Amino acid sequence: xxxxxxxPPKKNPxxxxxxxxxxxxxxxxxxxxxxxxxxxxxxxxQVCADCGTVLYPARDxxxxxxxxxxxxxxxxxxGRLLAETTVRTSTNLYFRERAPWRTGTVQLDVGPVIICHxxxxxxxxxxxxxxxxxxxxxxxxxxxxxEQPTPNMEDDPQLRAMTSDPKHRRVLIADARSENAxxxxxxxxxxxxxxxxxxxxxxxxxxxxxxxxxxxxxxQILPLDVTDxxxxxxxxxxIGGKVDxxxxxxxxxxxxxxxxxxxxxxxxxxxxxxxxGLMRLAQAxxxxxxxxxxxxxxxxxxxxxxxxxHALVSLPExxxxxASQAAALSLSQSLRAEFRASGLRVMNxxxxxxxxxxxxxLPPPKVPPEALARDLVAGLQAGLEDxxxxxxxxxxxxxxxxxxxxxxxxxxxxxx
Amino acid sequence: xxxxxxxxxxxxxxxxxVVDLTHTLDPDFPVIVLPPEFGQCAPFRIExxxxxDHRGPAWKWNNISMGEHTGTHFDAPSHWISGRDVPxxxxxxxxxxxxxxxxxVIDCSEGTAGNDDFELTPQIxxxxxxxxxxxxxxxxxxxxxxxxxxxxxxxxxxxxxxxxSPGPTPEAIRLLVHEREIRGFGTExxxxxxxxxxxxxxxxxxxxxxxxxxxxxxQCLRNLDLLPPxxxxxxxxxxxxxxxxxxxxxxxxxxxx
Numbered sequence: 315x316x317x318x319x320x321x322p323p324k325k326n327p328x329x330x331x332x333x334x335x336x337x338x339x340x341x342x343x344x345x346x347x348x349x350x351x352x353x354x355x356x357x358x359x360q361v362c363a364d365c366g367t368v369l370y371p372a373r374d375x376x377x378x379x380x381x382x383x384x385x386x387x388x389x390x391x392x393g394r395l396l397a398e399t400t401v402r403t404s405t406n407l408y409f410r411e412r413a414p415w416r417t418g419t420v421q422l423d424v425g426p427v428i429i430c431h432x433x434x435x436x437x438x439x440x441x442x443x444x445x446x447x448x449x450x451x452x453x454x455x456x457x458x459x460x461e462q463p464t465p466n467m468e469d470d471p472q473l474r475a476m477t478s479d480p481k482h483r484r485v486l487i488a489d490a491r492s493e494n495a496x497x498x499x500x501x502x503x504x505x506x507x508x509x510x511x512x513x514x515x516x517x518x519x520x521x522x523x524x525x526x527x528x529x530x531x532x533x534q535i536l537p538l539d540v541t542d543x544x545x546x547x548x549x550x551x552x553i554g555g556k557v558d559x560x561x562x563x564x565x566x567x568x569x570x571x572x573x574x575x576x577x578x579x580x581x582x583x584x585x586x587x588x589x590x591g592l593m594r595l596a597q598a599x600x601x602x603x604x605x606x607x608x609x610x611x612x613x614x615x616x617x618x619x620x621x622x623x624h625a626l627v628s629l630p631e632x633x634x635x636x637a638s639q640a641a642a643l644s645l646s647q648s649l650r651a652e653f654r655a656s657g658l659r660v661m662n663x664x665x666x667x668x669x670x671x672x673x674x675x676l677p678p679p680k681v682p683p684e685a686l687a688r689d690l691v692a693g694l695q696a697g698l699e700d701x702x703x704x705x706x707x708x709x710x711x712x713x714x715x716x717x718x719x720x721x722x723x724x725x726x727x728x729x730x
Numbered sequence: 731x732x733x734x735x736x737x738x739x740x741x742x743x744x745x746x747x748v749v750d751l752t753h754t755l756d757p758d759f760p761v762i763v764l765p766p767e768f769g770q771c772a773p774f775r776i777e778x779x780x781x782x783d784h785r786g787p788a789w790k791w792n793n794i795s796m797g798e799h800t801g802t803h804f805d806a807p808s809h810w811i812s813g814r815d816v817p818x819x820x821x822x823x824x825x826x827x828x829x830x831x832x833x834x835v836i837d838c839s840e841g842t843a844g845n846d847d848f849e850l851t852p853q854i855x856x857x858x859x860x861x862x863x864x865x866x867x868x869x870x871x872x873x874x875x876x877x878x879x880x881x882x883x884x885x886x887x888x889x890x891x892x893x894x895s896p897g898p899t900p901e902a903i904r905l906l907v908h909e910r911e912i913r914g915f916g917t918e919x920x921x922x923x924x925x926x927x928x929x930x931x932x933x934x935x936x937x938x939x940x941x942x943x944x945x946x947x948x949q950c951l952r953n954l955d956l957l958p959p960x961x962x963x964x965x966x967x968x969x970x971x972x973x974x975x976x977x978x979x980x981x982x983x984x985x986x987x
Contacts, residue, residue: 517883518881518882518883518886519760519763539757542773543778544776568767671766
């Protein structure tokens with residue numbers, strides 16, 4: 315069993331914070347398929363459409379029949395550990411700092427033999443299941459896990475280095491007025507999170523959620539208005555050095571597209587909160603978090619955006635809002651590039667209509683706060699980049715991938 | 731000595747004092763809250779353009795944004811539907827002579843101390859006049875409530891049935907506008923009307939009556955406790971916004987010691 319991870323001691327202010335280092339980043343274009351699958355927590359390998367061979371590592375032509383008709387498919391991740399070794403030093407800085415590091419060879423039941431990371435609880439010659447995870451460089455890598463869960467297996471240092479596990483980490487949730495703030499805070503605490511800070515805008519206005527939030531142990535409500543640059547800068551100045559996970563749940567939504575509104579007032583507010591709010595948070599909290607990605611047990615690890623799945627394709631009934639979500643999605647991609655050197659991960663949680671006032675006239679299914687919180691925390695624990703929460707979001711991403719133009723046509727003719 | 735040189739001389743000696751009746755424009759200052767499906771007044775926001783840095787090495791400046799009715803602000807007649815056809819009803823059209831004038835202060839602070847929904851009634855105005863004389867035509871009338879000493883949630887005082895703050899009854903504002911022919915009416919609260927002003931007939935009587943008659947409003951004032959009941963001069967020029975229905979402004983009073 316894995317040694318359970320202890321709550322870290324208070325930081326020694328006399329010691330320099332370790333600077334972030336990354337595992338190797340180079341991959342071929344073909345190998346990016348593994349990364350794309352890991353971003354969603356899926357185990358996929360290339361399969362030859364002509365001869366059915368399962369291929370690893372990724373390549374441009376089938377190693378058995380030379381066909382170039384290769385597709386990434388979900389295949390069985392199960393297999394057996396053939397050989398293992400523990401690397402005690404390395405010329406690569408990242409692994410040198412983290413040695414010892416267990417690696418091995420796994421024979422998958424579906425064919426290929428794979429050199430991969432090996433979890434500490436895997437027994438010699440034991441049955442394993444391969445997990446496809448993003449490493450700190452954001453590349454898909456495989457880690458052999460025990461076939462049956464073992465106690466505290468999530469605390470294995472090699473696995474934890476690949477995930478965004480909230481255990482013992484401190485979290486900032488941006489908006490205490492959101493319906494989902496309490497559910498997210500509770501799910502984080504259940505997952506072992508340390509302090510949970512929640513930002514509250516406009517303290518001069520009653521917040522019906524406040525009493526509920528104050529009842530959750532370990533939660534602190536602090537002033538934060540993502541539309542006010544000084545407010546964001548002030549909170550970052552105060553707690554920026556101890557935010558390990560930032561969850562941007564601030565959202566402004568009003569119905570209507572361009573013509574039904576006739577003005578740009580709501581659109582401006584949507585951009586102020588949903589797009590510029592994200593930018594303000596990133597400018598204020600991003601640099602500090604990027605500097606603390608190698609800061610021990612409670613290192614900075616993930617940036618979470620909650621986005622409407624209509625960032626992918628507009629829902630004309632919420633046309634203005636959809637546009638602001640598309641802007642936020644685009645910015646989140648930019649942030650991935652800007653955070654990349656630090657290893658700070660951007661996780662987008664895509665949701666369909668949620669259970670709240672502004673989706674009240676829309677038919678179900680709607681995502682309740684608890685379902686969002688559950689998928690968000692599970693996504694952190696799996697170190698994902700993209701989470702599709704609820705039936706509507708999962709349906710939309712499937713149709714988006716099948717044909718973006720067809721989906722656009724369906725959405726804009728009321729067949730969404 | 732001319733009147734103005736005498737005034738400036740007295741300003742220099744402190745015999746005439748300048749009192750600032752303005753709140754600082756602050757992102758945290760409350761704005762009026764309407765039902766969320768309506769458009770909302772934008773709060774004050776400030777974004778740095780440069781601060782002696784790579785964005786501009788020798789200078790510091792900011793972009794600011796806000797609604798016309800944010801912070802200490804002026805209401806022009808065109809703000810309200812009753813005043814939409816009033817001549818010169820927008821801030822850029824108002825005769826500048828209207829922006830400087832006499833002011834009287836009706837002290838309601840005792841009543842508002844114990845009653846958030848305190849009403850300014852005709853009787854209170856008549857009692858005030860019994861002590862200080864008839865309100866001169868063309869005066870600003872300011873309702874002192876000491877509400878400006880509140881901050882945060884207590885200022886807007888929002889409950890489940892809306893905000894609770896003092897204001898005039900329909901009869902009181904009609905007396906001031908139609909019989910005393912005042913220039914405008916000012917308060918320390920977020921509006922010229924009471925927090926529960928929607929429940930009068932007409933709803934929001936101060937807005938309806940003042941602006942329908944081409945008169946002005948001032949709200950979110952402070953330091954009214956530093957003004958005498960009569961005899962001060964109010965300087966309240968809104969920004970010259972084309973077609974503007976109001977504007978944040980610096981409100982000053984000249985007070986003779």
